[in-house]
Amino acid sequence: MMPHIKHLLADKPLLFIAILYSCFISFLFFIPSQDLPNVHFSALDKIVHILIYFILVNLWMLYLYIRNGFQFKNKWGLILLLSVLLYGIIIEILQGLLTISRSADIFDVVANLIGSFIGIYFFKSIKNKFKA
Template sequence: MRKLNLSLALIWSLLIGIACLITFNADVGGKLPYKDKFVHFVFYFLFTILWFRTIDEIVPRQALLKKLRNVFLLGFVYGAGIEICQGLFTKTRSADIFDVLANSVGGLTAVLLLYYYRNRKRNG
């Protein structure tokens, strides 16, 4: 299971990187307001869950809050790094602080749900 979780986390991370650094010609989703922020939220919500499952298997004795903090920071740094790369290395994409915020909200939401789930599971 460890290899599967690691593989899923790595593939998802790679897909996020590709999706955020290439140009799409199709306007998927029409003219929904803030649709790109919702996409960023979902990307990093799933990123956080997948990496948490991986880290949880690799270091099972590490404290829950430490694992959650580390996986959130991993997502934050990865997302901010992609935004920097968009600004520096692409001509059709630009860095957006609100994308970083959407990433962070997605990651934080996943952290809160994971924390709630773990505590509920442990206490009942």
């Protein structure tokens, strides 16, 4: 009985971290831009988006991987990619509609997608190291 309980509880902290990170970045995307540091290097914004989505995808991929007995299915990557893409599009639309100091930017969506692709590729290349 104990191994089953241990298995059920094993992925809960990771699920909590993935949800907390998702909520945190959602909050960050709606902070008024005047409250953010002024950056003169415009590509830095896109690099930040790539990094944020890289981390987001890896947290959720790790959760799914552990939750499903250290097995990876390509459909999870595709479903996660589509979900994160939809999330990014919705965030951009809401930024344009609900905030004064931010606007929707298609290049942010592209950067999010690039970060997601890199994240999935990275996770697929290192996933076997988590089995130990």
